[in-house]
Amino acid sequence: xxxxxxxxxxxxxxxxxxxxxxxxxxxxxxxxxxxxxxxxxxxxxxxxxxxxxxxxxxxxxxxxxxxxxxxxxxxxxxxxxxxxxxxxxxxxxxxxxxxxxxxxxxxxxxxxxxxxxxxxxxxxxxxxxxxxxxxxxxxxxxxxxxxxxxxxxxxxxxxxxxxxxxxxxxxxxxxxxxxxxxxxxxxxxxxxxxxxxxxxxxxxxxxxxxxxxxxxxxxxxxxxxxxxxxxxxxxxxxxxxxxxxxxxxxxxxxxxxxxxxxxxxxxxxxxxxxxxxxxxxxxxxxxxxxxxxxxxxxxxxxxxxxxxxxxxxxxxxxxxxxxxxxxx
Amino acid sequence: xxxxxxxxxxxxxxxxxxxxxxxxxxxxxxxxxxxxxxxxxxxxxxxxxxxxxxxxxxxxxxxxxxxxxxxxxxxxxxxxxxxxxxxxxxxxxxxxxxxxxxxxxxxxxxxxxxxxxxxxxxxxxxxxxxxxxxxxxxxxxxxxxxxxxxxxxxxxxxxxxxxxxxxxxxxxxxxxxxxxxxxxxxxxxxxxxxxxxxxxxxxxxxxxxxxxxxxxxxxxxxxxxxxxxxxxxxxxxxxxxxxxxxxxxxxxxxx
Numbered sequence: 126x127x128x129x130x131x132x133x134x135x136x137x138x139x140x141x142x143x144x145x146x147x148x149x150x151x152x153x154x155x156x157x158x159x160x161x162x163x164x165x166x167x168x169x170x171x172x173x174x175x176x177x178x179x180x181x182x183x184x185x186x187x188x189x190x191x192x193x194x195x196x197x198x199x200x201x202x203x204x205x206x207x208x209x210x211x212x213x214x215x216x217x218x219x220x221x222x223x224x225x226x227x228x229x230x231x232x233x234x235x236x237x238x239x240x241x242x243x244x245x246x247x248x249x250x251x252x253x254x255x256x257x258x259x260x261x262x263x264x265x266x267x268x269x270x271x272x273x274x275x276x277x278x279x280x281x282x283x284x285x286x287x288x289x290x291x292x293x294x295x296x297x298x299x300x301x302x303x304x305x306x307x308x309x310x311x312x313x314x315x316x317x318x319x320x321x322x323x324x325x326x327x328x329x330x331x332x333x334x335x336x337x338x339x340x341x342x343x344x345x346x347x348x349x350x351x352x353x354x355x356x357x358x359x360x361x362x363x364x365x366x367x368x369x370x371x372x373x374x375x376x377x378x379x380x381x382x383x384x385x386x387x388x389x390x391x392x393x394x395x396x397x398x399x400x401x402x403x404x405x406x407x408x409x410x411x412x413x414x415x416x417x418x419x420x421x422x423x424x425x426x427x428x429x430x431x432x433x434x435x436x437x438x439x440x441x442x443x444x445x446x447x448x449x450x451x452x453x
Numbered sequence: 454x455x456x457x458x459x460x461x462x463x464x465x466x467x468x469x470x471x472x473x474x475x476x477x478x479x480x481x482x483x484x485x486x487x488x489x490x491x492x493x494x495x496x497x498x499x500x501x502x503x504x505x506x507x508x509x510x511x512x513x514x515x516x517x518x519x520x521x522x523x524x525x526x527x528x529x530x531x532x533x534x535x536x537x538x539x540x541x542x543x544x545x546x547x548x549x550x551x552x553x554x555x556x557x558x559x560x561x562x563x564x565x566x567x568x569x570x571x572x573x574x575x576x577x578x579x580x581x582x583x584x585x586x587x588x589x590x591x592x593x594x595x596x597x598x599x600x601x602x603x604x605x606x607x608x609x610x611x612x613x614x615x616x617x618x619x620x621x622x623x624x625x626x627x628x629x630x631x632x633x634x635x636x637x638x639x640x641x642x643x644x645x646x647x648x649x650x651x652x653x654x655x656x657x658x659x660x661x662x663x664x665x666x667x668x669x670x671x672x673x674x675x676x677x678x679x680x681x682x683x684x685x686x687x688x689x690x691x692x693x694x695x696x697x698x699x700x701x702x703x704x705x706x707x708x
Binding site: 175176177197198200201203205207209210211212213214216220223224225227228229230272 | 456458459461462466469470473474538539540541542543544545546547548549
């Protein structure tokens, strides 16, 4: 079943088109990844799906409800972990979850149990009665995921869930996220600009400048690249290129003192080359295509993580300064 | 539509946070005491007694009004903090009507302010005032209605501001003038005509006047209440309803 269906969605802010006529569908019980650089329109799309923004045109349906006109039904079906923390830092972990349970009208008999289960699930049971302001970034993010699941949503939105986390917390959070569809019977809709994170998705849509430029499983997307890339260093590159062209009838190029060629089956191709010109080869390496290569090929640029403009950096610094000093 | 659970939990949150921040309770009680005893005490040497009340007694309803004004506005302005720190998003994506959020915030302001006003009210015997139990009950009820109206007004203000830089703007250009033009420190009837207009469109004026009507009903002359009690009460109730409706409407906006 299609749990999310988006048809020709457009969102303009003044004369800036943040989301430019996108359409996609998400299968229930899967992990769907929205991959793209900052400012590509990922968060805007999530905001429309979460009923926080009205689209300029087009439609979005979630669990069969129109995200623009049936907000209450949509809101009941979704849980969200925003890019910036939306916890109340002056309340304890337990209080934050209880607040959520009341807000989503979880039945009285269920409330306490669900909160306790959620705390155990994200391994924060021991810290349940500590104020959230004492938590680390990873703990806060886990608590937010737990909170998003309290009311048993159909879809859990994760907007850049690992942004700003250290590598270890990131890995932990991931191990935990990929379990969610099976354990909680929930569909995951996530955005990220980390390629390696997108690899775990069942399906990915690559978005750039408000448009979806490719979509499919990670494997399908990598086929766009045309297979593995083999790099060779030889004592005479020109001669080696000539020989390989004759041998395999493929395109061979040279870059930075290495010759490279692409092949659908790199692991079979390498022995062939070695048998022919083996004594002249100085080194061999093979690269499997990554989503980064896909993005590079499609847009001609790389997704650089943490591409913040100078202005963003200053804004964030000012904000965190204020937060630290708790100034009102 | 108002969801009881949502209103309840929004009120509980404010309550818990208030209890944890003892300094806030201290400062909201300290401010009225400073005004009452330092400003009132000094001014009463300058201002002649009315026929039954002294200046200190005259400003007592105004000081109750001030307690409510600051505490209710402060409580509502926390919405701006919630926006700044992201918590407001948690509330906005929840399946509850914006109206419940406004009602919940207004009731929080009402309970916190009325409690603080009641603490200040305990001082009345030290000012030589005599109040019966019926008067005290009336005062508490009027304080509650006034708190609700002012809190709703604060929420309306908060919907227009995104960051807490605006807090000092609100304090200096809205809250302080509201206080000075409310008949708290000097009777509305003595104000110049132009300022009288501002006093008359200020809901706080009617709240404080209602308290004057209850605390010294028989005073005549300059220090007497400015309006009949019925007018005061009607104006506060009507403005409370209007502020809640408008605030709810503005909260509903989608980008």
